[in-house]
Amino acid sequence: MRNSFLLLAALTLSLWACDSKKSKNENTLASIKDTKVLQYAIEGKVLYENYCANCHQNDGKGLGKLIPPLYKSDYMNEDIGRTARIIKYGQIGEITVNGQLYNEKMPANGQLTNMDIARIMTYIYNIWGNNEGVIDANKIEYYLKGEH
Numbered sequence: 768m769r770n771s772f773l774l775l776a777a778l779t780l781s782l783w784a785c786d787s788k789k790s791k792n793e794n795t796l797a798s799i800k801d802t803k804v805l806q807y808a809i810e811g812k813v814l815y816e817n818y819c820a821n822c823h824q825n826d827g828k829g830l831g832k833l834i835p836p837l838y839k840s841d842y843m844n845e846d847i848g849r850t851a852r853i854i855k856y857g858q859i860g861e862i863t864v865n866g867q868l869y870n871e872k873m874p875a876n877g878q879l880t881n882m883d884i885a886r887i888m889t890y891i892y893n894i895w896g897n898n899e900g901v902i903d904a905n906k907i908e909y910y911l912k913g914e915h
C-alpha cells in the first residue's frame with residue numbers, strides 16, 4: 768500500500784516536471800529543432816528584442832489594452848503576409864486580437880531590410896507553439912508587394 772503510494776507520487780512528480788519543462792521551452796529557441804530555422808531565429812530574437820519587445824514584451828504577451836499580444840495571437844496567426852506589412856509600414860486603427868479591441872498606433876520600421884523582417888518573423892512564427900518554418904527574404908518581398 769505504502770509502496771504504491773510512493774510510486775504514484777513519483778509518477779505525478781515526473782509528469783509535472785516534464786510538463787513545466789515543455790511550457791518553458793515553448794517560449795525559447797530551445798523549442799526549435801530545425802537548424803535553418805534556428806539560424807534565422809537566433810538573429811531574429813536579437814532584432815525582436817531591439818525593435819519589438821519594448822512594446823510587445825519579450826514574452827510576446829503585450830501590455831494590457833494598449834499593446835496587443837503576439838503570443839498565441841489569433842490575428843497574427845491568421846495572416847502571415849499582413850504581419851510583414853505591419854512590421855514594415857506600421858498599423859493604425861481598430862483591430863481585434865483574441866477578442867480584445869485595440870485602437871492604437873504601431874510605428875513603421877522603414878529601416879528594417881527584408882532579411883531583418885525575415886529573421887524576426889521566422890523567430891516569432893516558430894516559438895510560442897508556432898511552427899511555420901523559415902520565412903525568408905523572398906517571401907517578405909512578395910508579402911510587401913500586396914495583399915497576400
Ligand code: HEC
Pocket residue numbers: 815818819820821822823833834835836837840842843844850853854858859860861862864869870871872873874876887891
Ligand atoms: C511602439 C510600440 C510598438 C512597437 C515597437 C511594435 N509594435 Fe506591434 N503593435 C503595436 C500596437 C499599439 C499595435 C496595435 C495597433 C492598432 O491598435 O491598430 C501593434 C500591432 C501588431 C501586430 C498585429 C496585432 C497582433 O497582436 O497580432 C503585430 C503582428 C505586431 N504588432 C508585430 C510587431 C513586431 C514584430 C514588432 C517589431 C518589429 C512590433 N510589432 C513593434 C505597438 C508596437
